[in-house]
Amino acid sequence: MSSKLKNLSDYKPQDVPNGKNVRIGIVVAEWNPDVTNSLAEGAINTLLKFGVNENSIVLKYVPGSFELPLGAQFIIEAGKVDAVICLGCVIQGETRHFDFICQGVTQGIIELNLKYDLPIIFGVLTTNNQEQALDRAGGKHGNKGDEAAVAALKMIELKKTCE
Numbered sequence: 001m002s003s004k005l006k007n008l009s010d011y012k013p014q015d016v017p018n019g020k021n022v023r024i025g026i027v028v029a030e031w032n033p034d035v036t037n038s039l040a041e042g043a044i045n046t047l048l049k050f051g052v053n054e055n056s057i058v059l060k061y062v063p064g065s066f067e068l069p070l071g072a073q074f075i076i077e078a079g080k081v082d083a084v085i086c087l088g089c090v091i092q093g094e095t096r097h098f099d100f101i102c103q104g105v106t107q108g109i110i111e112l113n114l115k116y117d118l119p120i121i122f123g124v125l126t127t128n129n130q131e132q133a134l135d136r137a138g139g140k141h142g143n144k145g146d147e148a149a150v151a152a153l154k155m156i157e158l159k160k161t162c163e
């Protein structure tokens, strides 16, 4: 599970499907904005790099990571998207809040994937401190937003090949 072995922005471009006619929602949590705004920037730049049209990206914000699943559901129900990328950052604090938020957002995103038969991508950092988060939001371990965008394009393509 360690990202010491893998840079989050490392992928083989030839393995990433083109996103020309793809429409993607992105939901960003406002907590830890230095981190989550970098995640959003990474995701958007990667989608554009692989051919997604700027006008085909629906970008919305929610207060915190706990609200990501409902934010994603609002986007899905508002119109046609092929995938939604959920971006957040939960940092361990002194109380058990961390555990409940992580559990809630993880379970919520899994349920949305299965309920809507749509890729809802888990781009949420869960770290011990802000330094670890920044390292994974465009720092020395790459950008989880890039990884999430690549995962979205791959899952959209996978769905197409199964239809």
Ligand code: DLZ
Binding pocket: 029, 030, 031, 032, 063, 064, 065, 066, 067, 088, 089, 090, 091, 092, 093, 097, 101
């Ligand atoms: C309350 C809270 C705390 C303590 N920590 C974080 C965090 O590290 N990352 C995050 O995205 N959100 C945090 N939140 C806010 C919750 O996700 C949620 O927005 C509130 O509990 C309101 O439902």
